Amino acid sequence: GAVVSQHPSWVICKSGTSVKIECRSLDFQATTMFWYRQFPKQSLMLMATSNEGSKATYEQGVEKDKFLINHASLTLSTLTVTSAHPEDSSFYICSAVLAGGPGTDTQYFGPGTRLTVL
């Protein structure tokens, strides 16, 4: 149980295009999902908290107009990187909160999406 999927697993796009990444909780409902960014050989950096039915909360320094988050249902959150540039190339990981799971409100992580912007 507590499986989180991401789609696509990797994407290559041209500079200036927009890319949408989906995060789904497959066997549980998640009112809260998180989006992280991970640079090579570094830890995860929290970008934003996605709450179902409300606006996302962005961490300091993260441009909300560039990284659009939509949490339209209890099992789906999307991250859209708008007008992507090479510096946006990174590994994007989402997590979904299982309410009442082991450790109470544990985050379960998706497999990540590798974005490469040419």
Added chain:
Amino acid sequence: GEDVEQSLFLSVREGDSSVINCTYTDSSSTYLYWYKQEPGAGLQLLTYIFSNMDMKQDQRLTVLLNKKDKHLSLRIADTQTGDSAIYFCAETPGGAGSYQLTFGKGTKLSVIP
């Protein structure tokens, strides 16, 4: 402030025990977690410990918590090549009911056959 520290690298021989250490700063953390990340993959929850516990054992994994020193360790018994990965320690700095995690930079475990 919120800060989680881990050593960056650990190398052990197959069959030996591995001990990965972590220090954290927020005494209000309710749960402390260990996650495993294999190359090119997301994070897999390995185990967690509640802040009022000293030790937790789960098959080959043993978690020790010294709350006074804010020190957490993960011991992997009989380490296998499949255990090679990056291990992240994480705390919940917001205390009870907080979802947010603060991660350490990760310890890369290399298992030598």
